[in-house]
Amino acid sequence: MPRFWVKAPALTAKAFFGEDDGHGHESDGHGDHENYDQTTLRRAIVDGIDPAGEPLDEAMPRWSMSEADLNDLITYLQQ
Numbered sequence: 001m002p003r004f005w006v007k008a009p010a011l012t013a014k015a016f017f018g019e020d021d022g023h024g025h026e027s028d029g030h031g032d033h034e035n036y037d038q039t040t041l042r043r044a045i046v047d048g049i050d051p052a053g054e055p056l057d058e059a060m061p062r063w064s065m066s067e068a069d070l071n072d073l074i075t076y077l078q079q
Helices: 013-017 038-047 067-077
Strands: none
Touching: 038 067
């Protein structure tokens, strides 16, 4: 299937850090893993690794940014 048909999951605080299904998992398209916390979200952004330690899809970009910018981004995503 062409990638342009794939719908990206929500980039919201609830989707990353919020309510789960009672087993530590979101049912919003972010995969079958525990919710993110600051450490695991940082690892996903920089290294492309999800909270379960699995690599994110190869289409997911990996970002290189200053610690201050990364901290600001995570703070923003938590709101």
